[in-house]
Structures are given as structure tokens and as C-alpha cells.
Amino acid sequence: MTPRADAERNRAAILAAATEAFAEHGPAATTEKVAIRAGVAVGTVFRHFPTKDALLVAIMKESLHGLSRRAAESTLFDFIAAVVDEAVRTRTVVTALAAPTLDVGDALRSLTDEIERLLTKARDAGEVRSDVRVDEVMALLTAAAQAAQQGGWSEDLRRRTLAVIFRGLAPWGS
Incomplete structure (x- = not known):
């Protein structure tokens, strides 16, 4: 898998996990919980989405x-x-x-x-x-x-x- 494909897979996993987390917890959902659900490190979440607002957007x-x-x-x-x-x-x-x-x-x-x-x-x-x-x-x-x-x-x-x-x-x- 190329780094680009891996990055796209991670981004999609983060978005899916964040959608679930926000559905359950609303804006109180944490970036850490999103990372755990997505199976990535918190740093990976922030690499794709520098802020929680960027992720929500x-x-x-x-x-x-x-x-x-x-x-x-x-x-x-x-x-x-x-x-x-x-x-x-x-x-x-x-x-x-x-x-x-x-x-x-x-x-x-x-x-x-x-x-x-x-x-x-x-x-x-x-x-x-x-x-x-x-x-x-x-x-x-x-x-x-x-x-x-x-x-x-x-x-x-x-x-x-x-x-x-x-x-x-x-x-x-x-």
C-alpha cells in the first residue's frame, strides 16, 4: 500500500469514527476517543484535522x-x-x-x-x-x-x- 493510499484510508477511518463519536456524544466527543475508534494514533487525527473544529467541519x-x-x-x-x-x-x-x-x-x-x-x-x-x-x-x-x-x-x-x-x-x- 502506498503512503497516499494509507493516508486516505486513515482519513476515511477517522471521519467514520468521528461521525459515530459525535452521534453518540455530540460536541463533547473527544479526539482521543475518535482516534481509538479509528484505530490510529491521536497524532494521526491531528495530522489530518489540526483542530476538533476542523474535524467537525x-x-x-x-x-x-x-x-x-x-x-x-x-x-x-x-x-x-x-x-x-x-x-x-x-x-x-x-x-x-x-x-x-x-x-x-x-x-x-x-x-x-x-x-x-x-x-x-x-x-x-x-x-x-x-x-x-x-x-x-x-x-x-x-x-x-x-x-x-x-x-x-x-x-x-x-x-x-x-x-x-x-x-x-x-x-x-x-
Whole structure:
């Protein structure tokens, strides 16, 4: 294995371990625990990500790019439901959507562009009111993901909450 391939493998292992650690412990997850999970030395983590914030930014960007890919293959309503489901499994979604202090601008813009495309497609199909804007969808998505993450999120509550959101987006009289 070349040093470059080894470095890429380590970086991927660190990101996967950090994603798990942050999902379990939130921002309190330590770099040391990430290193242990990844099977690398703490120095290796810092070589790839000089600060904990740099590691968190990398996780958020990866999460946002994953959401963008998912949006590209989805409908607006299916995407919203998938994001809420993902939020139940990991804290990464909520942090990524509501991360004003982290430098994830390009990745967040890419996701917003995909959601705008889904919104336009849903409007054109008559599934969404014409006055709904992408910032409103992002706010609803963030709020629903945060609520889902708080615990006590049963399948029934998920279904009812998404139904309220979807009815609110639907054209009047639908």
C-alpha cells in the first residue's frame, strides 16, 4: 500500500469514527476517543484535522454532500422524511443544517440548491404552494430534524409531524 493510499484510508477511518463519536456524544466527543475508534494514533487525527473544529467541519461537509446526493435522487417530500429519519440516527444532520459557526458554506449552498430544485419541481407538479420559499423549507427541515433528535420520537409522532409539515406545504384547499 502506498503512503497516499494509507493516508486516505486513515482519513476515511477517522471521519467514520468521528461521525459515530459525535452521534453518540455530540460536541463533547473527544479526539482521543475518535482516534481509538479509528484505530490510529491521536497524532494521526491531528495530522489530518489540526483542530476538533476542523474535524467537525469535515464531518459536516461530508454529511451535507451526502444529503445533496440523496436530494438529487428524491422528491421533496421523500427527502424531508429521509432527513428526519437520519436525524433520529445521528446528530450530524442537525449540526450540519444548523451550523452557522462552522465553515460549511459551499456544502450547505449545494444542499440548498438541491432543495430549491426539489421545491421547484414540486411547485411545477402542483404538490407545493407557489409561495413556499427554500429558506422556509430549510427552517422546517432543521426544526423537524432537531425535534426528531430530542428523543421520544415514536413512529406515530414522526408520521403525524411529517403530515402536518406536508399539509402546510401543500396548495391551499388540497
